[in-house]
Amino acid sequence: MNYWLVKSEPHKYSWEQFNKDGRAVWDGVRNFAARNNLRAMKEGDLVFFYHSNEGKDVVGIAKVARESYQDPTTDDTNWLVVDLVPVEALKKSVTLAQIKAEPALKDIQLVKLGRLSVSAVKREEFDKIVEMGS
Template identity: 60%
Template sequence: MNYWLVKSEPNAYSWDDLVKLGRDHWDGVRNYAARKHMQTMSEGDHVLFYHSVKEKSIVGIAKVVREHYPDPTTDDDRWVAVDLEPVKKLEKPVTLDQIKAEKELSDMVLLKISRLSVQPVTEFEFNFILKMGAE
């Protein structure tokens, strides 16, 4: 199993939107590195859902329920989508400032390549974030 983080502006598409739909496709990604990560996602992988822009916090956990397929929002076959399903909302959001303050998380892609909308997370980072979100 692999672990990921996806970023979305909550005013465009929020955790609550995913919960309301119950399952949805993650599309519209137009970055080659992010696309490569989406092509690597496997059914059952866990995903941290990050609200970007003003909130800058991880708010929930989703899982991949359909592996990559052509992005339905474009005719350009270079781009892909995956389907996600919500698993649970974190008891409390884990903010970017909290992540930056943790020495153990200093190598997170989120801190190194902050604009990347789909990024890998290690199992250790994933579990550390879950503990932070449960405190």
């Protein structure tokens, strides 16, 4: 299993809306590194849902329900989507400030590649954030 983090601005698509919807096509990614991460996602992989710009915190865990396919919002075959389903909210969100302050997370892509909208998360990083959010 692999672990990931996706970002969404809560005023555009929040964790709460994602839960109401029950499933989402993760579309609109227009960065090749982020696209490559979407391509690498496998069904069943776990994904942190991160509120960007407002909140700046990991709020929940999702799961890949469908592996990458052509983004239906464009005819450009360079761009892909995955389908995600919510798994659970963290008991307490984990802020970017808390992540930056945690030595075990010093190399997490969220910090190292801060503008990347879809990033890989190492197993130990995933476990640490889950622990912090418990």
